Amino acid sequence: MTECPVCAADVESKDKIAGEVFPCVDCGTELEVRALEPFAVEPAPKEAEDWGE
Numbered sequence: 001m002t003e004c005p006v007c008a009a010d011v012e013s014k015d016k017i018a019g020e021v022f023p024c025v026d027c028g029t030e031l032e033v034r035a036l037e038p039f040a041v042e043p044a045p046k047e048a049e050d051w052g053e
């Protein structure tokens with residue numbers, strides 16, 4: 001378990017994989033899984049989604 005870097009809500013590591021992007025359940029910010037051991041997340045860069053259109 002870790003915290004959302006934006007709103008500090010608890011973020012479950014369960015069923016997450018490295019590199020996965022998911023919305024925070026509390027604030028809706030897109031978070032990217034940076035590491036699993038220890039579990040760490042950071043806000044996903046929105047511009048990256050424009051790649052490979």
Ligand SMILES: [Zn+2]
Binds near residue numbers: 006008028029
């Ligand atoms: Zn949040």
